[in-house]
Amino acid sequence: MPDEARPGGITSAPFVDEYLLYLLAAVSDRASAQFHARARKAGLRVPEWRVLACLTDEDGAMVTRLARLSLLEQSRLTRIIDQMAEKGLVLRRPDPEDARRVRVFLTPDGRALATRLVEDARRHEAGVLDLLPARDAAQLKPVLKALLARLDGEAQV
Amino acid sequence: MPDEARPGGITSAPFVDEYLLYLLAAVSDRASAQFHARARKAGLRVPEWRVLACLTDEDGAMVTRLARLSLLEQSRLTRIIDQMAEKGLVLRRPDPEDARRVRVFLTPDGRALATRLVEDARRHEAGVLDLLPARDAAQLKPVLKALLARLDGEAQV
DNA sequence: TGCATAAATATGAAAATTCATATATCCTTG
């Protein structure tokens, strides 16, 4: 790869390099890309891995809830569930208490794959955190958790 | 909105709630959604806003570089540039020193819009950081910057 | 110089994603 050719035409004060939303997206992007390469080898695309991971935590979640957890739009999730069901990873069951609802469950195969990938993800995560000084690494997740809670709790800013 | 119906079927130890890559994606998602609603009102879709913001920093960047900066895949960026050019926001010019390259520039209209939105973004960012205790808020960006630098510098973990 | 290889961008075709909305069920209230 050649050097990151920076043309003469640079403007002035940097913006994106210092912009929180950019930093979040960029870090998420790069770090995730590393792991997603592994998920791919297990035959999963990114959203499928997300769904699998979320079901690890909340097996039997209803579609709407799962969509929110998985950071996916509902109609998209519906189609992803279709595909995962075809692959034998998940299973739809109507909610006995509310016939509008559909609950999504891991199949044994799905659970086995999820377990394997979650272990892998934990290892990968450790590797990412190792890139930071211990003090920073220790604080990052708690701060993000707090921020997420606030963002979810807030009215739109 | 009804309460976040948690069915009986919760598994065991939480994973995603504590998983760095999930937290990053989730925070990025939620925080960005807030701002993206504003970008939309200016007639921009998310990737277009990203490109505009990046050009604010590096006007005249070549396509490959701009794709990397904007977190977009190259062939996608090519088409987004088409659309932005049609809207009169950007302009393609061949690089005089290397005819393979195409450099992308903001038009005056593009720059005006970018300036306006960047100001807006800065205000929004301040609002997001205000959700955190001052100490945490102060550390978040530097930590993310450091992590990004490491991720970019590293071989795949 | 001429060839093989690499780099930068664009593009066709398949697949995924979005947006609006249909459908089915549930809930509230008169």
Place this chain on the structure above:
DNA sequence: CAAGGATATATGAATTTTCATATTTATGCA
């Protein structure tokens, strides 16, 4: 208990996105 409205999921159609690859230009080296 019927009607109106809300909620949950699914789906059609348009648009976007991806993936592989074509095309053009540059570069290194025999």
